Amino acid sequence: MTMADNTKKDEIDTSAAAAFEKFLVPTIFGPWSQAMVDHAGTQKDHRLLDVGCGSGAAARYAAKTVGKQGVVSAIDLNEGMIAYAKSTDMEGAIDWRLGSVTDLPYDDGSFDIVVGNQLLQFLPEKESGLSEMKRVLSSGGRLALNVYCPPHRNPAHAAVGSALEKRGVDAKGVLHPFSYGDPVVLGDILQDVGFRDVSVVRKQMDSYFTSAENFVDCLAAGGPSSRLALEKLDEKGLDDLKAEVSETLAEFMDTEKGLRVITAANMALATV
């Protein structure tokens, strides 16, 4: 079961969600979520929806921007993610919902902004998810989505994926997040669904992990889908894989900062 096949809701329990939040949100998903909320032009008093919110990085950041008069709602298909996200929101500032983006539990025109960091590639029915996002936006409302570029633009993840494949392990859990990386395809689907003023820009970020071994450990502990691929290896297999990844990524190792993990994503912006 991987996020690529997301028909089962309970694949991420709260401890996996907590590991995602601990190891991958501060390094990768948090900075991307913040960039997306800013790219959407989020302002004070806005009503914002975070789709595929995971542990809630974008929603929590947006809540600070929209302030007390604004509204933030966040929805995810996964019970463990939503339960964990709720537990981080002691003030109850955010309206957390369990559900699918293909059937959003909101009235038409409920939001000024809809954001989704690394969600679209996991939707088997992309058009219906996007149509729902459009339906809940008010006239003039904006959609911002981040979707990873292909593996060759994300060399650290690509190295883990190819090391898994070399060992005969299905690497979909690691590589599928990078499977919808064509900016033209992304722009076209948004326009076809009826969004206006569509733009797609590529952005790159650097994150640092103490070593390649540490990067693989973080993916194995907290990667929503990559941990499911990595757990197929026994301890020795995982050690061998780490050694290979370390060698492949030697050029990205900085003696002071650690392993430079480059992530590149297409940032789409569109209007209703």
Ligand SMILES: C[S@@+](CC[C@H](N)C(=O)[O-])C[C@H]1O[C@@H](n2cnc3c(N)ncnc32)[C@H](O)[C@@H]1O
């Ligand atoms: C890679 S995670 C990103 C989480 C979060 N946006 C972040 O950046 O930290 C993708 C999330 O999309 C959720 N997801 C996948 N399909 C979904 C659907 N149909 N409706 C709502 N959420 C979905 C998954 O449960 C997962 O939490």
